Each structure stands twice: as C-alpha cells, then as structure tokens.
Amino acid sequence: MAIRARGRSFLALILSPEAPLEAWLKGLDEQMVRSVGFFSRQPIILDLDLLSADTVGLNTLQNELKERGIRLIGIEGGNRDWPALQEWDWPAELNGGRPSGPVTLPENTEDESSTVSDLKEPLIINGPVRSGQSVQNPDGDIIVLGAVSSGAEIIAGGSIHVYGPLRGRAIAGVDGRPRARIYAVRMEAELLAIDGFYMISEEIDPSWIGQAAQALLANDHITVRSLHSEHR
Incomplete structure (x- = not known):
C-alpha cells in the first residue's frame, strides 16, 4: 500500500x-x-x-x-x-x-x-512572488499583481487574488473564515487551502489547470470553478 x-x-x-x-x-x-x-x-x-x-x-x-x-x-x-x-x-x-x-x-x-476579528487592509504585492518566498497577511486579503512561482507560499486571513499564474501554495481563511476564496488568472497551484481544508495539485480537475478559476469551500471540500461564476 x-x-x-x-x-x-x-x-x-x-x-x-x-x-x-x-x-x-x-x-x-x-x-x-x-x-x-x-x-x-x-x-x-x-x-x-x-x-x-x-x-x-x-x-x-x-x-x-x-x-x-x-x-x-x-x-x-x-x-x-x-x-x-x-x-x-x-x-x-x-x-x-x-x-x-x-x-x-x-x-x-x-x-x-x-x-473572528474583522479583516483589515489587504496586502498588495506589486510583482511576482518567487520560489522560496512566503507572503503572509493573517488579518486581511492578499493581492498579487504577478505570478506566484512554484515553491512560493501565500497565507491570508481573508481571500487571495493572483493576477497571474498561481503555481505555488495558496492558503486562505487561516483564522476561521470559511467564506474566503482564492482567485487566479491561471490556476496551476501546488496546494489550495481554505479554513484548514485543502486540495493538492493532483486533486484539481485537469480542465481547470491553466485556466482563470477560483477556489472556494463547499460542504467541507475545496471546489474549483470558473473565475466568472456568480458568487453565491
């Protein structure tokens, strides 16, 4: 086994x-x-x-x-x-x-x-997050104006917005916020996590790899769907 x-x-x-x-x-x-x-x-x-x-x-x-x-x-x-x-x-x-x-x-x-404390100002990263870097904002959203490389890590108390390829690890809603989401212009993540629930790259539907997509928590499972889906 x-x-x-x-x-x-x-x-x-x-x-x-x-x-x-x-x-x-x-x-x-x-x-x-x-x-x-x-x-x-x-x-x-x-x-x-x-x-x-x-x-x-x-x-x-x-x-x-x-x-x-x-x-x-x-x-x-x-x-x-x-x-x-x-x-x-x-x-x-x-x-x-x-x-x-x-x-x-x-x-x-x-x-x-x-x-659960109120979210504070988002952290804006004006450029890529490179392999080995860890960007954290436990009190708010994180907005990345660039790519998140493989081996990089984004940890947010709120949602994560990546205006580029997301190839590293994205961990949202770390302080008990199950409604947090992860948005990416190109979804290629190594790991997606929201409120302690997670999904590794092998579990992401291949049809979403390289596509504009969002990840959200539904029935205690990470779900990946179109970035243009209507918010519930």
Whole structure:
C-alpha cells in the first residue's frame, strides 16, 4: 500500500513571556478578553529566552497556559535542565519554520461576542512572488499583481487574488473564515487551502489547470470553478 503524504502550512504565534510572570499572565488575560477566541484557535510556540532558571512562577507557567486554552506545539529557549522545568510536558522539537515578523493581535472591544476579528487592509504585492518566498497577511486579503512561482507560499486571513499564474501554495481563511476564496488568472497551484481544508495539485480537475478559476469551500471540500461564476 502506498503511503500518502500531504503538506499543510500554518501560521504559528510565538509568545515570549517576561518576568514577573504574574504581571505577564495578567496582561495575557486582558488581551484574551479583547481578542475573544483568538489564542484558542492558534498553534502557539513558547519562547523562554526572556526568562531565567529562577524566574518566580516558571514551574507552573505551562499549566497556567493550558488552563487558558492555549495549545503549545513547540517550546524554544530556556534550558530543560532548569529545576522549574522538570515537570513540564515538552512537545516534539520543530524544525524548518520561517519567521514572519510581528503579528497584530485582534481587538474585539466593539463586539466581544464575535470570535473572528474583522479583516483589515489587504496586502498588495506589486510583482511576482518567487520560489522560496512566503507572503503572509493573517488579518486581511492578499493581492498579487504577478505570478506566484512554484515553491512560493501565500497565507491570508481573508481571500487571495493572483493576477497571474498561481503555481505555488495558496492558503486562505487561516483564522476561521470559511467564506474566503482564492482567485487566479491561471490556476496551476501546488496546494489550495481554505479554513484548514485543502486540495493538492493532483486533486484539481485537469480542465481547470491553466485556466482563470477560483477556489472556494463547499460542504467541507475545496471546489474549483470558473473565475466568472456568480458568487453565491
């Protein structure tokens, strides 16, 4: 039996706690009130570089985060030999991630019942996205005025618009937005993903390869159809 493997990219957040931890946790609680549901939906990497072996409260920090619904997929910095870390549950080591810069945390102060933040300004790329590049805008759409090469990656909180060939990976609706779409003047994608559901190139109907097309989520499946189809 053949072993099938598929790729899926996620935007992981890195939290860097600072001493005193009691004050840092209080600040985290306040941010979680303003960003309802945001942290519970994100994979989190914990960076311990700003702490030391004798930081007060370090031994209970991991449990404090678990109680807040924060899921740790990795831990960086610090030293496993520190006495305060001996009871910690260490996730498997992660390799190969690419830094993406600071992330603006959503503020839900106007409507605290909302679990998804409003989209912000789109990110416009005035030219091609080359192989090996990763372009991310977790808070809005991404518009590419050129080609997206094979091996390149586009990650958007909203929709993705490519005014050229889309040959790389396009990942839309990363923060729980199933109505996001992916538009391309020439659909040749290696991978299409919306709200965690994905489709690899071999699964795209060959009749759409090289054509103007859009991808959308329907009944928990990625569907590719004409770029000129009427929006539902």
